[in-house]
Amino acid sequence: MKYRLEFCDVISKDNMGGGSSIFTKQELDDYQELTYFTKKEIHHVYKRFKSLAPNPEAVTKATKLSRDELYALPEIKVNPFKDRIVRVFSSSGDDSMTFEDFLDMMSVFCDHAPLAIKIEYAFRIYDFDEDDSLGREDLRKLIDRLTGEMKLGESDMEQLIQAVIEESDLDNDDGLSFAEFEHKMTKNPEFVTSFRIRM
Amino acid sequence: MVLTNSQMEYILHLFLEEVNTHPNRRKGAATSKVNAFIALLPSKQPIDRQMSRRSTTAKKRAIARNNKIHPSKKDPEMEELEEQGIDVSNLEDEEDVHRVMNAIKQLPCPLAAKRRFRAKLLQKEIKQSSGCCGGSNTNRQNWRKFKIWKKEMSYKLEPWGSWLKNVEGHQGTGVVSYFVFLRWLFFLNLVIFILMLLFVTIPYVAFSNNGYTYVVTGSGVSGMSVASEQTCSPLYQVNVSSDAKTLIQDFLQGSGWMEKTAMFYGFYDSQDLNSFVAGHYSLPLAYLLTSLVILLFSLITMARYTMQSFRENLEDQNEKHQYCNRVFGGWDFALSEEGTAVLKHRSLYKDLAGELAEQRHHEARKNMSSNDKCRLYTIRFFINFMVICILGGSGYLIYWVTDWVTSFLADPNYKTNNDAIVVLLVEFLPSLTITALNGIVPLIFGIVVKAENYTPEFTIKITLIRTVFLRLASLAVLIATIYRIVSCTDKETTCNVGQNACDSLRCWETYVGQNFFKLIVLDFLVKVGVTLGYELPRKILTTKCDAAICKKIGLAEFDIPKNVLDIVYTQTLCWLGFFYAPLIPALATISMFVLFYLKYLSAMYNTNPPEIPYKASKSNNFFMIVLMIAFFLCCLPVGYTMVKLTPSYGCGPFRIYSYMTVCVDATISNFPSWLQTIIGIFTSGSFIIILLVLLSLIIYYTSSKSGARAKMIVMLKEQMIMEGKDKQFLLNRIYELTGEKPGAKKKDNKRPPSNGPRNGPPPSAVKTVNEVHQNGNVSKDNDIEELWA
Numbered sequence: 001m002k003y004r005l006e007f008c009d010v011i012s013k014d015n016m017g018g019g020s021s022i023f024t025k026q027e028l029d030d031y032q033e034l035t036y037f038t039k040k041e042i043h044h045v046y047k048r049f050k051s052l053a054p055n056p057e058a059v060t061k062a063t064k065l066s067r068d069e070l071y072a073l074p075e076i077k078v079n080p081f082k083d084r085i086v087r088v089f090s091s092s093g094d095d096s097m098t099f100e101d102f103l104d105m106m107s108v109f110c111d112h113a114p115l116a117i118k119i120e121y122a123f124r125i126y127d128f129d130e131d132d133s134l135g136r137e138d139l140r141k142l143i144d145r146l147t148g149e150m151k152l153g154e155s156d157m158e159q160l161i162q163a164v165i166e167e168s169d170l171d172n173d174d175g176l177s178f179a180e181f182e183h184k185m186t187k188n189p190e191f192v193t194s195f196r197i198r199m
Numbered sequence: 200m201v202l203t204n205s206q207m208e209y210i211l212h213l214f215l216e217e218v219n220t221h222p223n224r225r226k227g228a229a230t231s232k233v234n235a236f237i238a239l240l241p242s243k244q245p246i247d248r249q250m251s252r253r254s255t256t257a258k259k260r261a262i263a264r265n266n267k268i269h270p271s272k273k274d275p276e277m278e279e280l281e282e283q284g285i286d287v288s289n290l291e292d293e294e295d296v297h298r299v300m301n302a303i304k305q306l307p308c309p310l311a312a313k314r315r316f317r318a319k320l321l322q323k324e325i326k327q328s329s330g331c332c333g334g335s336n337t338n339r340q341n342w343r344k345f346k347i348w349k350k351e352m353s354y355k356l357e358p359w360g361s362w363l364k365n366v367e368g369h370q371g372t373g374v375v376s377y378f379v380f381l382r383w384l385f386f387l388n389l390v391i392f393i394l395m396l397l398f399v400t401i402p403y404v405a406f407s408n409n410g411y412t413y414v415v416t417g418s419g420v421s422g423m424s425v426a427s428e429q430t431c432s433p434l435y436q437v438n439v440s441s442d443a444k445t446l447i448q449d450f451l452q453g454s455g456w457m458e459k460t461a462m463f464y465g466f467y468d469s470q471d472l473n474s475f476v477a478g479h480y481s482l483p484l485a486y487l488l489t490s491l492v493i494l495l496f497s498l499i500t501m502a503r504y505t506m507q508s509f510r511e512n513l514e515d516q517n518e519k520h521q522y523c524n525r526v527f528g529g530w531d532f533a534l535s536e537e538g539t540a541v542l543k544h545r546s547l548y549k550d551l552a553g554e555l556a557e558q559r560h561h562e563a564r565k566n567m568s569s570n571d572k573c574r575l576y577t578i579r580f581f582i583n584f585m586v587i588c589i590l591g592g593s594g595y596l597i598y599w600v601t602d603w604v605t606s607f608l609a610d611p612n613y614k615t616n617n618d619a620i621v622v623l624l625v626e627f628l629p630s631l632t633i634t635a636l637n638g639i640v641p642l643i644f645g646i647v648v649k650a651e652n653y654t655p656e657f658t659i660k661i662t663l664i665r666t667v668f669l670r671l672a673s674l675a676v677l678i679a680t681i682y683r684i685v686s687c688t689d690k691e692t693t694c695n696v697g698q699n700a701c702d703s704l705r706c707w708e709t710y711v712g713q714n715f716f717k718l719i720v721l722d723f724l725v726k727v728g729v730t731l732g733y734e735l736p737r738k739i740l741t742t743k744c745d746a747a748i749c750k751k752i753g754l755a756e757f758d759i760p761k762n763v764l765d766i767v768y769t770q771t772l773c774w775l776g777f778f779y780a781p782l783i784p785a786l787a788t789i790s791m792f793v794l795f796y797l798k799y800l801s802a803m804y805n806t807n808p809p810e811i812p813y814k815a816s817k818s819n820n821f822f823m824i825v826l827m828i829a830f831f832l833c834c835l836p837v838g839y840t841m842v843k844l845t846p847s848y849g850c851g852p853f854r855i856y857s858y859m860t861v862c863v864d865a866t867i868s869n870f871p872s873w874l875q876t877i878i879g880i881f882t883s884g885s886f887i888i889i890l891l892v893l894l895s896l897i898i899y900y901t902s903s904k905s906g907a908r909a910k911m912i913v914m915l916k917e918q919m920i921m922e923g924k925d926k927q928f929l930l931n932r933i934y935e936l937t938g939e940k941p942g943a944k945k946k947d948n949k950r951p952p953s954n955g956p957r958n959g960p961p962p963s964a965v966k967t968v969n970e971v972h973q974n975g976n977v978s979k980d981n982d983i984e985e986l987w988a
Contacts, residue, residue, distance in 0.1 A: 034304050034313045038351040074368065078540035080530060091309035100310040107310075109532065112350075120307045122527070139526070146529050147551065148544025156555050163522040163558075170916075171923025181527075189816035190528035193372050197532050198364050 023061075035107035037199075042103065044199055048073070049102050065102070067095040075197050080145035084125045109197040118195050119185045123178050135175035136161055294339075296320060358382065359795070366802050368535035370757060371543065373813030374802055375533075377759050378795070380822070384770055385791040387500060391493050391777065392784035398489045399781055400461050402480055407468060420868050422861035428469070431694035431849035435465065435705045444619055452626045453716040453780075462716070462782045464708040465850035469862075483852040483862040487841065490778050494834060497774065501830065505823045508816060525551060529812070542808055550812050557654060579651050586665055589643065593636045593669065594676040601629045601680040609702040629714065630721040633673045637768070638725075641666045641761070659811075663760055667825050670768055671832060674775070678836050681711055686844070694848045706850035708779045708840075715776030715783060722769055723790040730797050734805040757806040759813050762798065763822050766791065767829060774833040778840065 023031070023042075031042050050056045052069050067086055076082045086095050089105040097105070107113060108121050126134055128141045139161045144151065152160065168176050168184045176184075185191045303316050359382060367375045439456045440446075449455030453463065460466060467486065471479045529547050534540050567575075604625055607613060614622060624631075644665045648658050687701030697703045704710050734755045741754055773787035842860055846853035853859045867878060880886060 030314050030317055031310075032347070033300060034310060034317060036304075038347060040351055074535035075533065078534055078537055079532065080544075089309075091311060098311075100314075104310040114305070117305055117307060124307075126527070143526060143551070146526065146544070147548040148541065150545065150548045152548070152552060152555075156552060159555055159558075160522060160526070160551060163555075164526055167523045170919050172927050173923075184523050185527060188524045188528050190524050190814060193376075193815050194528045194531045194533075196372075198367060 031103060035103060036110050036112040037107055041199055045103055045106050046099065049099050061099045064096040064098050070097060080148065081125055084128065088121060088124045106197065106199060109195070110199060111196060115186065115192060118192070119182050122185070122195055123181050133175040133177050134181060139164055362799055366799065367533045369539055370802050370808045371531045371534055371539065373759055373815050374757055374808060376815040376819055377762055380763060380819070381766055381791060381795055383504065384766055385788060385795065387497060388773060388784050388788040388791060390496065392788050394489055394493055395777065395781045395784060398485050399467070402485065403467055403482055404461065407470065420861065420865045422857040423855050423865060425855050427693070427848050428854045432854065434694060435849035448619060448623050451720055453713040458709060463712045463780050465706040467852045469852045469855050481862065481866060483856070484866050486852045487859060487862060493777065497830060501823065501827055505827065508819055508823065521554060525554065539808060546810050546812055549810065553655065575652060582647055582651055585647065586644065589640060590669060590672055593640060594672055597629065597632055597673055597676045598680045600632045601677060604628050605684055605702050627717055627721060629677065630717045633677065633718065634721055634725050636673060637670055640669050666764060670764065671829065674771065677714070681714060695845065706847045708847060708851055712776060712780030715772055716780055719769065719772050719776065719783065719786050719790065722772065726765060726794060727797065730801050734801055738805045754807045755805065756809050757802055759809055760818065767822060767826050770826065771829040771833060774830060775836065778837045
């Protein structure tokens with residue numbers, strides 16, 4: 001995953017130019033072409049972004065929301081993977097998001113985003129140790145986060161991890177590579193309905 | 200082992216050279232030789248993953264070669280795009296730009312970077328496509344703009360969109376799927392209602408002339424008799440009283456003043472309407488054709504909805520997915536409330552723990568002694584037998600009640616001999632029986648199924664199937680009873696009204712319509728009653744009272760399957776009844792509209808989300824299938840009525856015909872003769888047979904194609920597994936060679952799996968390695984160079 005962020009970094013380094021709080025036509029066109037939103041939805045997303053800032057009036061497109069401010073969004077607040085989501089979508093890698101990052105995130109989670117991009121980001125979110133594969137430790141953390149306060153017993157956890165790996169690991173490397181994850185999720189009808197935030 | 204150590208060393212040396220020169224080498228990665236080698240594997244390359252569909256390795260190599268030959272100074276952005284596999288070297292016209300734009304859109308990259316790519320692309324000088332393609336490009340752009348506008352419009356106009364979002368945040372996606380289904384059915388009913396209104400009710404109300412003498416088309420066709428209709432129509436009298444209590448009673452029952460309204464079949468006439476717009480508008484034909492169009496429209500929309508969800512649900516039946524699906528698709532990202540999130544965690548925990556326990560139980564169950572098995576199967580047999588008996592008993596009860604009620608109401612003095620309340624109760628007795636059975640018997644099924652010791656998933660499935668069966672069976676019995684009453688043979692000859700043993704019904708279609716009317720009204724009232732009388736008190740109890748027992752009772756659960764079956768039932772009643780009471784779809788529409796808001800309140804304030812995680816798409820498929828089965832079962836009585844039953848002589852649009860379809864014959868008889876011949880050919884038996892044979896051939900062809908594809912999938916899966924094993928084997932050999940120890944997580948896999956017996960023909964992709972293995976020793980270095988060049 002770090003590969004992609006590296007080269008994308010090179011390009012996006014000097015794109016933090018300031019701007020007014022409303023969009024220029026070029027920006028709006030760009031956003032509409034590059035995300036899965038319409039213009040109205042983009043404005044709606046911007047409104048929600050503004051509502052998270054401590055000082056909504058002073059919000060520009062260059063404003064960065066810190067992690068704690070982002071956690072105030074209701075859908076993220078109750079999400080057990082909130083730290084991973086914020087980390088994955090933060091283009092500067094430090095858990096803070098500009099409006100474009102926020103728009104990107106909402107675009108991936110929206111109804112119209114294709115399955116492929118959702119699977120790609122889901123893989124990154126679930127990959128806790130960022131080693132490009134969902135190993136046993138990743139799965140353990142994932143299951144722990146899912147069950148919340150009640151934890152599965154150790155033998156249950158082992159049984160579950162073993163079952164997941166048996167179901168999806170095809171090349172016997174004790175973990176799920178992206179190809180295997182993609183292969184499983186394209187067949188999983190629950191994934192598309194659950195990996196979605198409506199705006 | 201077939202490759203010697205020296206050969207393997209050479210291969211390793213070649214690869215390590217490439218590692219040191221590869222530009223994407225991860226910084227700070229472990230310097231172990233094997234890890235560096237592993238980082239080169241194609242499956243570990245981040246580039247290939249996204250664009251593998253679009254660019255083959257050959258294409259990328261071609262691009263790289265091109266760059267080496269023409270080392271022009273390129274933008275870093277363009278280079279990066281090319282490494283991603285997007286071909287930006289020949290951008291000629293707007294189509295290419297659009298294609299590249301779409302590819303950029305799908306990149307898993309921050310938005311800022313995508314904007315830079317896009318800006319660079321737009322800066323390039325793109326010449327306008329000239330000649331023939333220019334026009335179509337503008338068209339395509341306009342089409343794209345139109346599609347975007349359409350998306351914006353549908354986003355603005357999506358009804359109840361924000362309400363659904365609220366429910367989703369509070370209850371989760373499972374409950375939202377119920378509301379989406381309800382909304383879809385609401386619009387279906389609305390369309391049906393508008394069709395009936397436009398083509399039947401409004402023309403009749405606007406253009407009918409009173410009196411019973413008029414001209415009708417095709418008087419010469421056999422099966423028409425205007426004379427009897429002129430005698431019998433005046434005899435069809437309905438007593439309308441102006442007493443307030445009776446008025447309300449009539450409103451609920453569909454009798455009295457309601458019977459004379461446009462709601463029921465008896466209101467309409469069989470005349471050709473004279474309108475200044477359309478000339479002769481044959482009302483009977485309009486009635487028949489509108490009904491057929493409504494059925495066809497319902498079928499097409501249902502088929503489209505089902506096909507959409509089938510396409511998304513490509514589950515392979517042979518594979519086990521349960522744990523993967525639960526773990527990776529378990530958390531509902533749309534949830535936005537603390538309380539619900541806690542409940543969701545709890546539900547996930549219970550689900551996972553329960554599934555694991557069930558698996559262990561399953562293992563134990565396999566090793567059950569034969570005595571236990573025998574006992575279990577006997578229990579299951581008895582319970583199924585009991586279920587059938589319950590169904591039979593319910594059916595008989597409905598039959599007996601309907602019979603008794605009809606004979607009670609046929610007594611001419613029943614109103615004077617009994618109190619108004621008693622009469623109301625008796626009128627509603629068949630509907631009450633059916634609704635009560637629909638409520639109580641599923642509870643019995645739920646209790647009884649526990650003794651059968653099935654897996655939890657199968658328990659839910661079989662309880663649902665039994666409930667569906669109960670509802671359909673009760674409707675079937677009602678229809679059969681009504682049929683028996685209507686087709687009673689002891690009828691007087693002038694106006695075909697029953698006498699002596701048969702109940703005297705002047706207008707049997709209206710009678711049928713009234714039955715369904717009462718059913719729908721009662722169904723709606725019961726639903727309102729349950730929401731207000733069962734869920735609301737529980738909510739009040741939970742919030743107001745602090746005792747421990749109140750907490751234990753808690754909030755009711757939003758039972759999704761039961762609610763979905765309820766609206767499927769309402770829709771079935773609508774389809775059954777609309778032919779006999781054309782405005783019943785209006786009733787169904789209103790009922791669903793009110794139900795939406797009622798259930799919204801219930802979902803937001805009075806209930807908790809269901810404990811068992813609801814698999815939305817699988818269950819949606821199931822309910823769609825139930826809806827389609829119900830639809831086909833509804834077509835049977837309606838179709839039979841159209842084709843076989845004699846319409847009443849004194850009321851309705853078909854009173855002059857001996858069968859309802861005669862009106863079609865009458866219209867055809869007025870067509871020019873060549874048209875009549877053509878229609879004759881299309882409706883002849885031989886044409887239908889040819890059509891059937893053709894359809895069967897098409898079905899056979901598509902099913903054999905899908906069978907072949909399924910076999911292909913199995914073969915490809917085996918190939919993938921074999922490739923994985925090969926890779927593992929090679930890695931182990933390399934670990935051996937370099938003397939490094941494999942990481943703790945790699946499985947020990949010393950035995951070369953490819954030497955064992957193979958299941959299928961070796962795929963061409965792994966030909967190189969497998970051939971090496973199967974051919975025995977490879978001694979020359981040249982072969983190796985060939986292999987890896």
